[in-house]
Amino acid sequence: GENVEQHPSTLSVQEGDSAVIKCTYSDSASNYFPWYKQELGKRPQLIIDIRSNVGEKKDQRIAVTLNKTAKHFSLHITETQPEDSAVYFCAAPTGNTGKLIFGQGTTLQVKP
Amino acid sequence: NAGVMQNPRHLVRRRGQEARLRCSPMKGHSHVYWYRQLPEEGLKFMVYLQKENIIDESGMPKERFSAEFPKEGPSILRIQQVVRGDSAAYFCASSPRTSGSSYNEQFFGPGTRLTVL
Numbered sequence: 102g103e104n105v106e107q108h109p110s111t112l113s114v115q116e117g118d119s120a121v122i123k124c125t126y127s128d129s130a131s132n133y134f135p136w137y138k139q140e141l142g143k144r145p146q147l148i149i150d151i152r153s154n155v156g157e158k159k160d161q162r163i164a165v166t167l168n169k170t171a172k173h174f175s176l177h178i179t180e181t182q183p184e185d186s187a188v189y190f191c192a193a194p195t196g197n198t199g200k201l202i203f204g205q206g207t208t209l210q211v212k213p
Numbered sequence: 214n215a216g217v218m219q220n221p222r223h224l225v226r227r228r229g230q231e232a233r234l235r236c237s238p239m240k241g242h243s244h245v246y247w248y249r250q251l252p253e254e255g256l257k258f259m260v261y262l263q264k265e266n267i268i269d270e271s272g273m274p275k276e277r278f279s280a281e282f283p284k285e286g287p288s289i290l291r292i293q294q295v296v297r298g299d300s301a302a303y304f305c306a307s308s309p310r311t312s313g314s315s316y317n318e319q320f321f322g323p324g325t326r327l328t329v330l
């Protein structure tokens with residue numbers, strides 16, 4: 102089955118700096134890698150995802166890169182803003198049912 | 214197009230009581246996943262259902278927990294004889310995923326926060 106490891110567990114940056122969160126996965130059959138943002142007391146919100154047929158995807162200040170050979174993928178946030186402060190989770194599906202295995206989460210704090 | 218709906222948003226139960234959590238998927242989605250999030254932890258898969266079928270319940274505790282997704286109405290996660298360790302946020306997610314597809318985009322509901330006294 103799938104195992105997803107996420108680092109770092111906490112990340113503090115100054116407003117305007119970049120933030121990078123990394124995840125590794127174990128199931129080489131995984132082909133879809135979403136990232137979720139969860140604010141305190143709220144639902145996980147899908148912010149970006151990547152399929153295994155591409156190596157990078159961008160959406161404004163957010164980008165995700167995927168290295169299938171090394172089995173890791175990363176979330177990059179540029180020009181961070183205080184409203185980016187939240188817990189970020191990576192995930193990967195396992196098996197043929199689409200269930201997601203989540204990383205442990207990264208608490209991002211953006212200091213104004 | 215309404216998003217995933219869950220109710221109640223907050224539920225308080227005493228030990229030994231039953232908890233019923235409801236989830237209505239997004240319009241057009243027939244796949245429902247339930248996840249549990251313990252305080253300050255990540256999300257753990259519990260069960261995956263399609264209409265009238267439990268597809269994967271490998272994450273469900275063997276006792277006291279059950280789930281259903283009837284032909285009509287919401288999906289229900291039922292916890293019998295709750296204990297303090299059941300206190301958590303329970304999220305459901307729905308997906309437009311079709312059988313055999315690798316497309317696994319899941320959208321989460323607001324969650325039900327269960328507190329067991």
